[in-house]
Amino acid sequence: MGSETAVTVRFKGQTAAGKARLETEVLHFRGGDLKLSIPFKQMSNVAARSGTLKVTFPGGIAAFDLRQAAAKWADKILHPPSRLQKIGVKPDWRACAIGVDDEEFLQELDAAIADLSIGRIVKDCDAIFSGVAKESELARLPHLSRITAPARRAAGSGERRSAARDRQSAIHAR
Numbered sequence: 001m002g003s004e005t006a007v008t009v010r011f012k013g014q015t016a017a018g019k020a021r022l023e024t025e026v027l028h029f030r031g032g033d034l035k036l037s038i039p040f041k042q043m044s045n046v047a048a049r050s051g052t053l054k055v056t057f058p059g060g061i062a063a064f065d066l067r068q069a070a071a072k073w074a075d076k077i078l079h080p081p082s083r084l085q086k087i088g089v090k091p092d093w094r095a096c097a098i099g100v101d102d103e104e105f106l107q108e109l110d111a112a113i114a115d116l117s118i119g120r121i122v123k124d125c126d127a128i129f130s131g132v133a134k135e136s137e138l139a140r141l142p143h144l145s146r147i148t149a150p151a152r153r154a155a156g157s158g159e160r161r162s163a164a165r166d167r168q169s170a171i172h173a174r
Contacts, residue, residue, distance in 0.1 A: 003073065009034060010063040020064055022073055024080065027055065029064070036062060040077055048074035084112050089127070096121045098144070099131035121147055 003022040008015060009029050018031015027043075029036040038057050045056035048070035055062050055077075066073055083105075089095075093113040097106055098121065109129065110116045121128065121144070128144045130137075 003069075003076070005066065005069060007031075008065045009036070010065075011036065012060050020066070022076060027073075027077065029062070038062065040080065043077065046074050046077050082108075084108060089113060093126040094122065094124070095127040095129060096125050097129045097131075099133070099137070100129050101131055105129075123147070 004019055006017070007020045007029070008017050009020070009031065011034060014034055016029075016032035016034040018029055018034065021028045025040050027036070027038045027040070036059075038055055038059075042057045043055055044058075045054070047054050048066075051065060051067040051070050053064040053066050053070040053073050055064070064070070064073075089109070089112055091113060094115040094117075095109065095113055096117045097109065098119065100106060100118075106116070106118060115122075117125070125147065128147065130141065130144055132138055
């Protein structure tokens with residue numbers, strides 16, 4: 001996410017001008033004597049009304065004057081993108097996973113794409129997810145990138161997809 005903007009915040013009788021930053025899992029504010037870091041998991045209520053984002057969490061209620069961005073920030077907090085959405089995974093992909101030992105990730109990936117090969121590489125795959133435990137294993141990445149499918153038409157868009165961009169965003173290193 002990484003959205004950042006200048007805001008005024010009201011919290012526990014204080015009003016402070018500063019910067020709010022919306023990260024993947026945390027809303028930060030820094031300004032004057034007020035510093036807040038509110039993890040999404042701790043938020044019990046999030047609402048946007050009249051340009052103000054109100055966040056209820058165990059420490060109280062913070063009101064962020066975000067103007068037209070308030071609704072967008074509330075939506076990002078309430079519906080954060082999945083990690084597969086962040087890297088651009090597409091439902092029609094054929095993908096391979098080599099050396100990936102994160103079972104939860106593999107199950108999530110398998111459910112999100114057309115075909116997943118685990119432990120072996122298939123020809124013309126759209127992406128290869130490679131687990132890397134030590135630096136020496138990085139040497140295999142250039143070889144793996146040559147195996148992915150060439151650029152092809154994106155369904156319904158009429159624009160060329162960039163195979164290089166797809167390959168780059170699909171490499172999963174831990």
